[in-house]
Amino acid sequence: MKLGFLVDLNLCMGCKGCEIACKVENNVPLSSWRLRVKYIDIGTFPDTSRNFTPLRCNHCESAPCERICPVSALHYLENGIVNVDSARCIGCAGCMMACPYGAIYMDPETNTADKCTYCAHRIESGMMPACVVICPVEANIFGDVEDDTSHISQYIMAHQGSGVQVRKPEKNTNPKHYYVGGGTQTLDPLAHQRIEGYNLFNNVTHLKHVGDPNHGVLDRFLAPFVGHGEHDNTSMMDWAEDGKSETHQEGGH
Amino acid sequence: MVESTIHATQAVVTLDVPLPGIIWGWMITLNMWAKSVGTGVILVGAFLLYRHKKEEMPNLRWVMPLIAFIFLNIFLLFTLTDLHQPYRMINIFLHPHWTSAITVGAWMASLFTGLITIMLIIGIGDAFPNIPFKGCKITAFGRSISPFYEKIFPFVVFLAIPVTLYTAIIMAESSARELWQAPAEVMQMMWAALLAGSSALILVSGNWSKESRRDLALVLAIATFFSFLMYMGEYFFSFKSAEAEATLAYVHSGGAYNVEFWFGMVLGFIVPFFLAVSTMKSDNKTLLRFAAILALIGLYMAKDVWLKIPQMLPLS
Numbered sequence: 001m002k003l004g005f006l007v008d009l010n011l012c013m014g015c016k017g018c019e020i021a022c023k024v025e026n027n028v029p030l031s032s033w034r035l036r037v038k039y040i041d042i043g044t045f046p047d048t049s050r051n052f053t054p055l056r057c058n059h060c061e062s063a064p065c066e067r068i069c070p071v072s073a074l075h076y077l078e079n080g081i082v083n084v085d086s087a088r089c090i091g092c093a094g095c096m097m098a099c100p101y102g103a104i105y106m107d108p109e110t111n112t113a114d115k116c117t118y119c120a121h122r123i124e125s126g127m128m129p130a131c132v133v134i135c136p137v138e139a140n141i142f143g144d145v146e147d148d149t150s151h152i153s154q155y156i157m158a159h160q161g162s163g164v165q166v167r168k169p170e171k172n173t174n175p176k177h178y179y180v181g182g183g184t185q186t187l188d189p190l191a192h193q194r195i196e197g198y199n200l201f202n203n204v205t206h207l208k209h210v211g212d213p214n215h216g217v218l219d220r221f222l223a224p225f226v227g228h229g230e231h232d233n234t235s236m237m238d239w240a241e242d243g244k245s246e247t248h249q250e251g252g253h
Numbered sequence: 254m255v256e257s258t259i260h261a262t263q264a265v266v267t268l269d270v271p272l273p274g275i276i277w278g279w280m281i282t283l284n285m286w287a288k289s290v291g292t293g294v295i296l297v298g299a300f301l302l303y304r305h306k307k308e309e310m311p312n313l314r315w316v317m318p319l320i321a322f323i324f325l326n327i328f329l330l331f332t333l334t335d336l337h338q339p340y341r342m343i344n345i346f347l348h349p350h351w352t353s354a355i356t357v358g359a360w361m362a363s364l365f366t367g368l369i370t371i372m373l374i375i376g377i378g379d380a381f382p383n384i385p386f387k388g389c390k391i392t393a394f395g396r397s398i399s400p401f402y403e404k405i406f407p408f409v410v411f412l413a414i415p416v417t418l419y420t421a422i423i424m425a426e427s428s429a430r431e432l433w434q435a436p437a438e439v440m441q442m443m444w445a446a447l448l449a450g451s452s453a454l455i456l457v458s459g460n461w462s463k464e465s466r467r468d469l470a471l472v473l474a475i476a477t478f479f480s481f482l483m484y485m486g487e488y489f490f491s492f493k494s495a496e497a498e499a500t501l502a503y504v505h506s507g508g509a510y511n512v513e514f515w516f517g518m519v520l521g522f523i524v525p526f527f528l529a530v531s532t533m534k535s536d537n538k539t540l541l542r543f544a545a546i547l548a549l550i551g552l553y554m555a556k557d558v559w560l561k562i563p564q565m566l567p568l569s
Binding site: 031033036038039040041042043044050055064067068069070071072088089090091092093094096097098099100101102103105106111112167171173185186189190191192193194195206207208210211212217220221224 | 263264265266267268269270271272273274276277334335336337338339340341342344345348349350352353354355356359423426427428429430495496499564566567568569
């Protein structure tokens with residue numbers, strides 16, 4: 001069994017329901033995303049279109065994050081899922097440097113690496129991932145890509161002619177996450193621009209921190225003895241002063 | 254940031270989440286720089302012992318492991334400090350994952366530091382029997398195993414090579430950062446160690462023979478020359494991947510790290526090269542020390558830029 005995902009970008013309408021469902025299901029903290037939907041505007045007025053691209057872990061068959069993890073916190077499950085054992089993670093961020101898709105984040109609550117696990121806990125109970133259940137147009141298709149009769153395999157076969165794509169195939173990671181209806185401009189991060197101030201709802205382009213913003217280097221050593229105290233990380237919600245002048249910041253140091 | 258300068262036509266991100274900034278920052282730069290000094294003094298020290306009599310470098314036997322010990326501990330301290338869960342470092346030894354260069358490197362660096370510590374105890378014990386106080390059992394122990402120094406030294410020199418190079422393998426495993434994927438990274442690490450090792454030994458070579466100091470200047474000159482060549486090669490010519498080109502194009506165009514990069518090149522490689530070559534004839538200790546200090550500062554700046562710029566590229 002090899003579980004995989006397929007997103008039909010022709011169907012996706014950018015409602016971000018999957019993003020929210022993922023956040024709720026997995027208790028993903030503020031300032032972190034296991035799954036996100038990126039809006040890209042293509043063309044020149046009046047010939048323009050808005051494209052929506054859900055982005056999550058690709059659960060690569062040859063996963064660079066699994067290879068670089070020094071303690072096997074990132075590991076394969078038998079069904080092909082690349083899972084995370086946050087109790088073992090040392091927080092070296094090697095996986096964040098290795099993942100070509102930027103799918104891994106440092107959880108600010110636990111100071112350990114985390115990412116999409118295809119809702120492994122739900123699958124274990126015979127349920128579908130939360131993002132699949134919530135999608136109003138069934139753009140998210142999930143199943144066993146090694147089973148020719150599964151919905152996802154049938155979908156891939158039916159759309160071979162019109163183009164089933166993966167992100168960054170040149171990286172030879174053999175992703176198990178496919179897109180139908182995508183193109184270079186939506187799937188290649190170098191094929192579109194991020195212009196400061198162009199974002200619809202805010203102009204925050206970069207996080208100021210990696211991991212817990214309220215606990216510096218010394219706090220990491222003291223944390224087991226004093227706990228997190230009164231810090232609740234809600235300060236991350238205060239974007240007002242962060243956005244405009246932000247270009248880049250070193251995080252977590 | 255790099256993505257703002259990417260030449261893309263008619264495609265603009267209009268809504269997305271904030272991206273992470275620089276993940277591996279100054280601590281990792283300091284970590285790599287300190288390791289270069291720690292292993293470099295052993296490699297260059299071995300070269301000097303091969304070329305010259307011990308009497309020409311009277312304090313080398315204890316000063317070499319002392320420098321290595323200090324800088325390896327700085328390296329290990331910042332390796333630990335950079336972890337978001339520092340106490341779980343023990344997991345690398347309890348649950349090692351051998352495909353990871355981080356794991357292999359941590360084991361080798363720990364063994365290397367252990368051997369350096371033994372050499373330091375012996376070296377100090379022989380040179381200063383009353384330090385830290387008369388009758389100290391540690392220095393007495395060092396003296397009692399004195400012949401062991403020469404026996405383990407070849408293994409330490411041999412181990413210094415993979416300890417120097419493993420960081421390049423970590424960078425190669427960081428497959429998201431195309432700039433680090435060049436095979437030249439391995440050689441860059443080796444030249445950095447020779448540069449840092451010769452610079453550190455130059456600073457303590459005041460009472461050494463003129464010939465040994467000339468050899469140090471020679472190593473510094475060669476290391477700065479080839480380091481500069483390799484950076485220039487990578488900076489201007491070697492890349493074929495779109496990610497690396499986009500990263501370097503940003504620096505080329507006067508981006509955030511352009512000034513630091515060229516300061517590193519000039520201060521760390523060009524000026525020390527000419528100073529080292531000139532002092533090979535004149536044996537001007539002051540100039541040579543100045544060259545060594547500049548080289549150490551410039552090396553830090555060059556490493557810092559090379560570490561950070563690929564992290565400025567959006568991955569998704």
